[in-house]
Amino acid sequence: MAGLLTPAAATDALAAALLGGLDPEACPQRTNIPVPGGELLLMPAASGAYAGVKIAGVAPGNPARGLPRITGSYLLLDGPTLRPLALLDGAALTALRTPAVSALALRHLAPAGSPLRLVLFGCGPQAYGHLEATLSVRELAEVVVVGRNPEGAERLAAHARALGLSARTGTSEEVADADLVVCCTTAREPLFDGRLVGPGATVVAVGSHEPTARETDTALVRRAAVYVESRAAALREAGDLLVPEAEGAIGPGHITGTLADLVGGRMPAGGPQSCPQLFKSVGMAWEDLAVAVAYFEAAGV
Numbered sequence: 001m002a003g004l005l006t007p008a009a010a011t012d013a014l015a016a017a018l019l020g021g022l023d024p025e026a027c028p029q030r031t032n033i034p035v036p037g038g039e040l041l042l043m044p045a046a047s048g049a050y051a052g053v054k055i056a057g058v059a060p061g062n063p064a065r066g067l068p069r070i071t072g073s074y075l076l077l078d079g080p081t082l083r084p085l086a087l088l089d090g091a092a093l094t095a096l097r098t099p100a101v102s103a104l105a106l107r108h109l110a111p112a113g114s115p116l117r118l119v120l121f122g123c124g125p126q127a128y129g130h131l132e133a134t135l136s137v138r139e140l141a142e143v144v145v146v147g148r149n150p151e152g153a154e155r156l157a158a159h160a161r162a163l164g165l166s167a168r169t170g171t172s173e174e175v176a177d178a179d180l181v182v183c184c185t186t187a188r189e190p191l192f193d194g195r196l197v198g199p200g201a202t203v204v205a206v207g208s209h210e211p212t213a214r215e216t217d218t219a220l221v222r223r224a225a226v227y228v229e230s231r232a233a234a235l236r237e238a239g240d241l242l243v244p245e246a247e248g249a250i251g252p253g254h255i256t257g258t259l260a261d262l263v264g265g266r267m268p269a270g271g272p273q274s275c276p277q278l279f280k281s282v283g284m285a286w287e288d289l290a291v292a293v294a295y296f297e298a299a300g301v
Helices: 006-017 090-109 125-135 150-162 172-177 218-223 231-237 239-246 259-263 285-299
Strands: 030-035 039-048 048-059 068-078 083-088 116-121 140-146 167-169 180-183 202-205 225-227 255-258 275-282
Touching: 006 090, 006 125, 006 259, 006 285, 039 285, 048 090, 048 239, 048 285, 068 090, 068 285, 083 090, 083 285, 090 202, 090 259, 090 275, 090 285, 116 125, 116 172, 125 150, 125 180, 140 150, 140 172, 150 167, 218 239, 225 231, 225 259, 231 239, 231 255, 239 255, 239 275, 255 259
Parallel strands: 116 140, 116 180, 140 167, 180 202, 202 275, 225 255, 225 275
Antiparallel strands: 030 039, 039 048, 048 068, 068 083
16 A cells, blocks of 8 residues: 555645544544454544445464464445445555554654654564654654564664664663654553653654553653544543553643644644653544545545
8 A cells, every 4th residue: 555655645644634624533433342363443434425444353463473463454435325445455554544643743743853863662564654654754863673572673773774764773761862752562561761751752652542551651641741633532542541540640631632633733833842742542443544545546446
C-alpha cells in the first residue's frame, strides 16, 4: 500500500477527514473478541460516500513462527448502497495508517525549524513506518533506536542510515536528550523514566489499546500536556492514561485536547513548551476508513 500512498498522503487524508467534519467521538467502538490464538478486532466506520470494516487478528505467538503479529483484512464499501468495493490487506493498512496518525499529531505538536533528535522504541513494522512518517513531517538530526532485540534494533538503525540519517542503537536513558520520543512496541510496562524527558520534547505512544498495558509511566503523564484521538476512546482503552488514573495520579480531565482540536486550530501550534507534549494513540476505525478511501481513490479502480 505504501508504494501507492505515501506517508504524507495518508497523513493528509486523515487531516482532510477531520477538517471535513468527521467526529471521532461518535466513531463506533472497537469490538475485542478473545480467541485461542490471541484476539480478533472488529472495527467498523462510515463517513460520506464510503463505509468499511477491518477485521484484524492480534496473534502474540506469530513472531516466533516467523509470521506477522498483526493479521487481517479491510472491506471497503460504497456508503449509500453498502456494496463491496475493495478488499485490502488489513495489516498493510494498519502499518500505513498508524504512523500517519502519529505524523499528523507531530505536525502540530513537534517543534518546527531545527533538525530534531529522535529516540525510537521498537524495531518491528510499526517502527519502520514511524521512522518514515516522522521524516515526512520533520527533519531529523539523529535517530537512536532502542529495542529488546539488538539485531533488530541494528537493522532498523542501518535502514535509517540508508535513508541518509545519522542513526545508531542506544538505551532508554537517552530520552533525556531527545526532541522526539516515539514508542511503537508490544511492551506492557513503561519503557523509560518519564522524569528524564525534557520540557520541550514530544512523545508519541502507539503500542497498546489495552487498559492495563502502557509504554509511558505515571511520572511523564502527570507532567505532560496530553493529546488523544478521542477522549471517549482514550478513557476506554489507553492504559497509559488509565493506569495513572487508577493510581490517583491524574483525573479524567487531564487530557489537554484531541487530534481534531489540533487539526482544527483550537490548540496552539508546536514550539517551545514548558512541559512535554504526549500524544497517546489507540487506533480508531475512522482512521482506517480515511486511509483506505485515499488508497482506493489513488488506485483509480
